[in-house]
Amino acid sequence: MKRALTFLILVWRRVSRQRKLRGTLQLAYGGDRKAGAGGIPSAPDSCTASKRTAKHRALQCSGVNWLSRVMAVAAGLWGGVTHADTGNRPNVILILADDLGYGDLGGAWGGRAATPHLDRLAREGLRFTDFHANGAMCTPTRASLLTGRYPQRMGFERAHATRGRDELGIARPGNHEITIATHVRRAGYATGIFGKWHLGKHPTANPVRFGFDEFRGLTDGEGDYFSKLDRFGGEDWLHNEQFENQPGYATTVTTDNAMDFIERHKERPFFLYVAYQAVHFPWQVPDDSNRETRREGEEFTSGKPGLRSKLGPHTPAEIPSVMQRMIEELDHGVGRIIAGLRAHGLESRTLVFFTSDNGAYVHYLDPDLVDPAAPTLPPPDWPLVGSNGPLRGQKTQLYEGGHRVPAIAWWPGRIPPGRLTAETTMTMDILPTVLDLLDLPFPASNGPNRIDGVSLQSLLLSGAPIPSRTLFWRAPTQKAVREGPWKLVNDQLYNLADDIGESRNLAATHPVVLTRLREKLATWEKEVSRPDLP
Numbered sequence: 001m002k003r004a005l006t007f008l009i010l011v012w013r014r015v016s017r018q019r020k021l022r023g024t025l026q027l028a029y030g031g032d033r034k035a036g037a038g039g040i041p042s043a044p045d046s047c048t049a050s051k052r053t054a055k056h057r058a059l060q061c062s063g064v065n066w067l068s069r070v071m072a073v074a075a076g077l078w079g080g081v082t083h084a085d086t087g088n089r090p091n092v093i094l095i096l097a098d099d100l101g102y103g104d105l106g107g108a109w110g111g112r113a114a115t116p117h118l119d120r121l122a123r124e125g126l127r128f129t130d131f132h133a134n135g136a137m138c139t140p141t142r143a144s145l146l147t148g149r150y151p152q153r154m155g156f157e158r159a160h161a162t163r164g165r166d167e168l169g170i171a172r173p174g175n176h177e178i179t180i181a182t183h184v185r186r187a188g189y190a191t192g193i194f195g196k197w198h199l200g201k202h203p204t205a206n207p208v209r210f211g212f213d214e215f216r217g218l219t220d221g222e223g224d225y226f227s228k229l230d231r232f233g234g235e236d237w238l239h240n241e242q243f244e245n246q247p248g249y250a251t252t253v254t255t256d257n258a259m260d261f262i263e264r265h266k267e268r269p270f271f272l273y274v275a276y277q278a279v280h281f282p283w284q285v286p287d288d289s290n291r292e293t294r295r296e297g298e299e300f301t302s303g304k305p306g307l308r309s310k311l312g313p314h315t316p317a318e319i320p321s322v323m324q325r326m327i328e329e330l331d332h333g334v335g336r337i338i339a340g341l342r343a344h345g346l347e348s349r350t351l352v353f354f355t356s357d358n359g360a361y362v363h364y365l366d367p368d369l370v371d372p373a374a375p376t377l378p379p380p381d382w383p384l385v386g387s388n389g390p391l392r393g394q395k396t397q398l399y400e401g402g403h404r405v406p407a408i409a410w411w412p413g414r415i416p417p418g419r420l421t422a423e424t425t426m427t428m429d430i431l432p433t434v435l436d437l438l439d440l441p442f443p444a445s446n447g448p449n450r451i452d453g454v455s456l457q458s459l460l461l462s463g464a465p466i467p468s469r470t471l472f473w474r475a476p477t478q479k480a481v482r483e484g485p486w487k488l489v490n491d492q493l494y495n496l497a498d499d500i501g502e503s504r505n506l507a508a509t510h511p512v513v514l515t516r517l518r519e520k521l522a523t524w525e526k527e528v529s530r531p532d533l534p
C-alpha cells in the first residue's frame with residue numbers, strides 16, 4: 001500500500017511539473033479567473049467554470065483534474081505534499097480574537113492598549129474599517145467563519161454554553177457542514193486549530209471531525225486561563241479527542257501551539273486557525289497564575305463580583321487595566337507568530353487574516369436591563385470592561401458595537417501595504433476569499449452547503465470594490481439589516497455614513513427605506529429558516 005501510494009504521488013508530481021513547463025495550470029483545481037489575476041495561474045482547459053456570479057461559482061472538472069484532486073488528498077494524508085505540488089498556493093492563518101472591540105486595539109484603532117504587532121500587521125497589509133462579525137456572540141460568528149454561511153442556516157443565534165458534553169453544535173441533525181478546513185485539506189493542506197472551538201462539546205462535534213488534522217484547546221465558550229476548567233468547573237482542554245491539559249496561560253499556550261504547528265509544517269502548505277480565547281472572561285492576566293480561583297465542579301459565572309465570578313480574581317475597578325494587559329498579551333502572541341513566519345521565510349507565501357468574533361463588553365450587564373435612554377452608562381457595582389470606540393452598544397447587541405470589529409488582511413508581496421478599506425465586509429466572506437485565492441472550487445450555489453459570503457480577493461489584491469449587497473443579523477430578540485449606509489436595527493433606522501453611533505432614528509422621515517429594509521429582512525428570515533431546529 002505504501003509503495004503504491006508513493007508511486008502514485010511521484011507520478012502525480014511529474015505530471016504536475018510537466019504541465020507547469022507547458023505554461024498551464026499545475027493545480028489540482030482550477031478557477032475561471034483571468035490569467036495572472038492575483039498572480040495565480042489561469043484555469044486549465046479541462047476544468048471549466050460555470051458562469052460566475054458575485055457570490056458563487058461551480059466547477060466541473062475533467063477526469064484529469066479529479067485524478068489530481070484525489071492525488072492531492074492522498075499525498076496530503078501521506079504528508080508528502082510540498083508548496084510546489086500545490087502550485088505554490090499560500091499558507092493560510094486565521095487569527096480570531098474573542099470579544100475584542102472596535103476601540104480596544106491601540107495605534108490606528110485609538111485604544112489604550114499597546115499593540116505594536118497588530119499595528120505593524122495593519123501597516124503592512126489591508127485594514128478594514130467596516131468589517132462585521134456575523135453575530136454579536138461567539139458561536140454564530142465562528143460558525144460563519146468556518147462555513148461561509150449565515151449562522152441561521154445552522155440554527156446558531158446565540159452562544160452555546162452547556163454543562164457536560166451533550167451539546168451537538170455544528171453536528172446537530174440536519175446540519176451537513178463543510179468547513180474551510182475540509183476544503184483546504186482536500187487540496188493537500190495540513191490543518192490545525194488551536195484555542196477555542198465553541199461549536200459543540202459533544203464528541204461528534206470535535207474539530208477533528210470537521211476537517212482539522214489537529215486540535216488543542218477548549219470546546220466551550222470560556223475557561224479558566226490557567227486550570228482550563230470550563231465555566232461549570234469541568235475539564236475542557238483537549239488534544240484532538242482526548243482531555244489533555246497544558247500548563248500555562250491560555251493565550252500563551254495557544255501561541256506556543258500555533259508556532260509548533262508552523263515549525264512542523266513549514267515545508268508543506270498549511271491552514272492554521274488560531275482561535276484565541278482572549279479577551280473573553282474570566283478576565284485574568286499572565287501574572288495571575290498564583291491567584292487561581294477555580295475549582296473542579298464549581299461554576300465561575302456568578303452574576304456578582306467575587307472569586308467565583310466572570311471577573312476572575314480581580315475587583316471591578318481593576319478590570320479595564322486587566323483587559324488592557326490581556327489585549328497586549330494577545331498582540332504579543334500575534335507578534336510571535338509573524339516573527340515565526342519570517343524566521344522560516346514563509347511570510348511571502350502566507351495569508352494572515354486577523355479579526356474578532358464580536359464586539360467588546362463596554363460594561364458587563366444583561367443587555368435587557370440597559371436603559372435605552374442611557375445605553376452606554378454602566379450601572380452601579382459593575383465594571384467597565386473594553387471599548388467599541390465611537391460605536392453604540394456592545395457584545396450581545398446588534399447595534400454596531402456588538403458586531404463591527406477590527407480586521408486585517410496581510411500577505412507581503414501580494415496584498416499592498418498600508419491600505420485602508422471602508423468596504424462593508426463580514427466574517428462569512430473569509431471562506432469564499434480563501435477558496436478564491438487558493439483556486440479551489442466553491443460548493444454549488446443551489447446545494448446544501450451554499451455560501452452566503454463573497455470573495456474579497458480583488459479587494460485584497462487590488463483594492464477593487466465588492467458588489468453592493470444587503471447583509472443581515474439576527475439574535476433571539478434582535479434583528480438588523482445593512483444596505484449601503486442604511487441600517488435597520490430593532491426597527492430603528494440609522495444612516496451610518498454620518499451617524500456611526502446610531503443616535504438618530506430616521507424611521508419616521510425615511511419611510512421608503514424603512515419599508516424596503518423591513519421587506520428584505522422578512523424575505524431573508526424566510527429563506528434561512530430552520531424550523532427543524534429548536
Ligand SMILES: [Ca+2]
Nearest residue numbers: 098099138357
Ligand atoms: Ca466572543
